Amino acid sequence: MKYKLFTFIFLSFFFGITNASNDEKCFKDSKSLITNLYKNYPVDGNKIIENAGIKTISRFFTNQLTNMLVKDYECRNNLNGVCNIDFNILSNAQDDIGKFSILQPTDNIVTVKFDTPTHGEFIDFLIENKGVRVSxxxxxxxxxxxxxxxxxxxxxxxxxxxxxxxxxxxxxxxxxxxxxxxxxxxxxxxxxxxxxxxxxxxxxx
CATH class of the missing domain: 3.30.200 (Phosphorylase Kinase; domain 1)
Incomplete structure (x- = not known):
């Protein structure tokens, strides 16, 4: 079974849907998909998805969220400072908050928990099977x-x-x-x- 990323990222009250283009990479299961996302864009802040370019970002996120991320990154460059988004959207934190674990991945939802006790952040991903609405x-x-x-x-x-x-x-x-x-x-x-x-x-x- 192949999956594409169609995700709700819960960051307190900040959330967005993710989607993928026709040439998106498919994964054998939901855990592989999320693991790949964090492997390519780790939460240590050294490589952020906002800097990946509109083509790459749009493979994961809807047009609305893609445009928001691209515009905010351009704003940061122009101001040489923080604009609207002052945190890593994949960790809901400004700094590296340590290792994460994937909790009970299913076909349609994956919860990522960050292991730093002082944060205890959770991010939920809703997964859509490619071509089939599962939720x-x-x-x-x-x-x-x-x-x-x-x-x-x-x-x-x-x-x-x-x-x-x-x-x-x-x-x-x-x-x-x-x-x-x-x-x-x-x-x-x-x-x-x-x-x-x-x-x-x-x-x-």
Missing amino acids: KHCVSEEQYRKNNIIDLGTNSNGFGTNSHLNAQGKKFKQACKDAKLNGIISGFISGDEPGEGAMHIEITQ
Whole structure:
């Protein structure tokens, strides 16, 4: 089975979808894909993906996020300083925060945990099998432009493990269902539904 990167990178409230062009490299499984990403762009800060050029960046990220990364890097060069993004987007940190580990990779979600105790950062990647939608979360850029969308990984937000919710996750799920029923949010997909792994919330703009 081959995979392409179609990812939500959760960095607190900063997130983006990743995509790939027709000539993207395919991988045998989700863990190989994420391992390759961090091998080519390690979190030590010596080689950042923002400096890889628009063609390479667009192999991993959607046009919207690609343009944002390219423009921010150009801004940094012009100002010789920091612009909007002052951290490594693959670690959510300004400095090298040490080694990382990949937690329980599945076909549709991979959680990366950084081992530095003072940070304890998690980043969730939602994976799309090439040519097949494996998650209801994998939506088009057009849909993202029409809605404010938040995806919260079950692992990294303490809601449970993959598709199994704990007490906190079940409480959050019920709160979101109530919010949708009352018209506060326009859409909700629970992280314990088959093929999911993240709480998906939509708010119409």
